Amino acid sequence: xxxxxxxxxxxxxxxxxxxxxxxxxxxxxxxxxxxxxxxxxxxxxxxxxxxxxxxxxxxxxxxxxxxxxxxxxxxxxxxxxxxxxxxxxxxxxxxxxxxxxxxxxxxxxxxxxxxxxxxxxxxxxxxxxxxxxxxxxxxxxxxxxxxxxxxxxxxxxxxxxxxxxxxx
Amino acid sequence: xxxxxxxxxxxxxxxxxxxxxxxxxxxxxxxxxxxxxxxxxxxxxxxxxxxxxxxxxxxxxxxxxxxxxxxxxxxxxxxxxxxxxxxxxxxxxxxxxxxxxxxxxxxxxxxxxxxxxxxxxxxxxxxxxxxxxxxxxxxxxxxxxxxxxxxxxxxxxxxxxxxxxxxxxxxxxxxxxxxxxxxxxxxxxxxxxxxxxxxxxxxxxxxxxxxxxxxxxxxxxxxxxxxxxxxxxxxxxxxxxxxxxxxxxxxxxxxxxxxxxxxxxxxxxxxxxxxxxxxxxxxxxxxxxxx
Numbered sequence: 001x002x003x004x005x006x007x008x009x010x011x012x013x014x015x016x017x018x019x020x021x022x023x024x025x026x027x028x029x030x031x032x033x034x035x036x037x038x039x040x041x042x043x044x045x046x047x048x049x050x051x052x053x054x055x056x057x058x059x060x061x062x063x064x065x066x067x068x069x070x071x072x073x074x075x076x077x078x079x080x081x082x083x084x085x086x087x088x089x090x091x092x093x094x095x096x097x098x099x100x101x102x103x104x105x106x107x108x109x110x111x112x113x114x115x116x117x118x119x120x121x122x123x124x125x126x127x128x129x130x131x132x133x134x135x136x137x138x139x140x141x142x143x144x145x146x147x148x149x150x151x152x153x154x155x156x157x158x159x160x161x162x163x164x165x166x167x168x
Numbered sequence: 169x170x171x172x173x174x175x176x177x178x179x180x181x182x183x184x185x186x187x188x189x190x191x192x193x194x195x196x197x198x199x200x201x202x203x204x205x206x207x208x209x210x211x212x213x214x215x216x217x218x219x220x221x222x223x224x225x226x227x228x229x230x231x232x233x234x235x236x237x238x239x240x241x242x243x244x245x246x247x248x249x250x251x252x253x254x255x256x257x258x259x260x261x262x263x264x265x266x267x268x269x270x271x272x273x274x275x276x277x278x279x280x281x282x283x284x285x286x287x288x289x290x291x292x293x294x295x296x297x298x299x300x301x302x303x304x305x306x307x308x309x310x311x312x313x314x315x316x317x318x319x320x321x322x323x324x325x326x327x328x329x330x331x332x333x334x335x336x337x338x339x340x341x342x343x344x345x346x347x348x349x350x351x352x353x354x355x356x357x358x359x360x361x362x363x364x365x366x367x368x369x370x371x372x373x374x375x376x377x378x379x380x381x382x383x384x385x386x387x388x389x390x391x392x393x394x395x396x397x398x399x400x401x402x403x404x405x406x407x408x409x410x411x412x413x414x415x416x417x418x419x420x421x422x423x424x425x426x427x428x429x430x431x432x433x434x435x436x437x438x439x440x441x442x443x444x445x446x447x448x449x450x451x452x453x454x455x456x457x458x459x
Binding site (some may be wrong): 001003020021022023024027042043045046048051057058059060062063064065067106115120123132138139141142 | 169170172173174176178186202206207209210211216219221223248271273274275277361409455456
């Protein structure tokens with residue numbers, strides 16, 4: 001069956017690609033564009049590992065058709081620290097404050113859920129710049145983590161919120 | 169899992185969309201937000217030759233309010249939009265509560281209230297409140313429109329009264345009568361994200377003497393379709409609303425519930441929870457009606 005030529009705007013860059021209509025955004029990001037920061041977990045919208053932002057709204061890329069993503073602004077985990085991605089070097093480059101907080105607070109163990117967690121955190125902090133603990137936990141209700149027990153992730157988000165929008 | 173192959177259709181008018189439904193009858197599926205349809209495709213629960221998206225059809229999004237008539241929720245209005253809509257919060261805040269209780273943040277950013285209704289799952293979060301509020305589903309075949317009372321919309325699990333060439337374009341929710349209140353109550357194993365084990369929507373209208381004039385109670389996940397608690401509704405009519413009458417209404421609702429045991433809850437537990445949640449819903453609805 002014929003592929004369609006589409007242009008996807010990802011992390012500020014236009015990518016012209018040919019896709020089959022049944023390909024999800026997750027497949028195209030990972031398999032065609034090699035942006036493998038976005039993970040594929042359950043494939044049914046339960047685990048949140050595949051979370052990306054579509055026009056600044058968090059969505060499950062495993063349930064989004066690539067061809068319906070044309071004309072929208074797509075942000076993946078790679079887009080939060082473009083310099084680090086370009087240089088393949090985490091030592092001397094700037095990370096997003098949420099990423100820094102996740103590292104500083106020990107909110108990463110195996111790391112598989114982390115990109116999705118961070119994209120959900122980014123959406124949460126844009127909607128609610130100074131969330132309380134309940135709001136943080138509700139904001140993460142669509143993301144599963146099997147290692148951390150969540151507490152460190154909640155701490156990391158509170159820490160990032162304070163850095164991005166200081167309350168005092 | 170990779171989705172099965174299909175031809176993707178994105179019509180730009182309702183007329184075109186309905187013509188495609190007619191043309192590919194039996195071989196076509198509709199998607200709006202896709203949060204249910206893509207999963208069903210992935211699981212091979214459906215294998216359509218054609219997948220038609222409604223997203224390019226103008227005027228299906230949006231939420232509006234006409235004084236005296238009520239709210240209109242477009243087929244493409246997202247769960248998130250209904251959750252946060254000032255119009256919904258002002259006119260029918262329980263619809264926002266139900267939308268908020270649906271799935272996850274990501275799913276609410278993608279999925280639609282109409283999609284949740286049209287999937288006709290007996291446990292759908294957004295159905296009981298719409299039933300309680302006596303909503304109507306606007307269905308179009310591209311040429312003419314009809315309004316289906318929500319009581320007649322659900323025919324069985326996953327089956328609605330929509331014809332093969334019809335698209336549900338909007339939900340109409342009538343303005344509440346004075347001295348009315350609504351409540352949505354849900355219980356589920358995880359309390360967030362997951363599918364309801366039991367959910368209840370209730371609307372009550374009181375007269376000046378504090379007696380029940382209208383009662384509509386919808387019970388989800390306790391039958392093949394959302395069920396009305398007819399015995400409880402009849403019992404409440406004309407009665408003074410007290411703790412005792414509300415408790416009795418809860419007991420009668422449990423009698424009308426016909427649940428099965430499954431992974432989410434046993435039949436016995438569901439019956440008990442119908443009683444608890446119905447009483448709780450009535451209390452909250454009456455509280456709103458008195459204010």
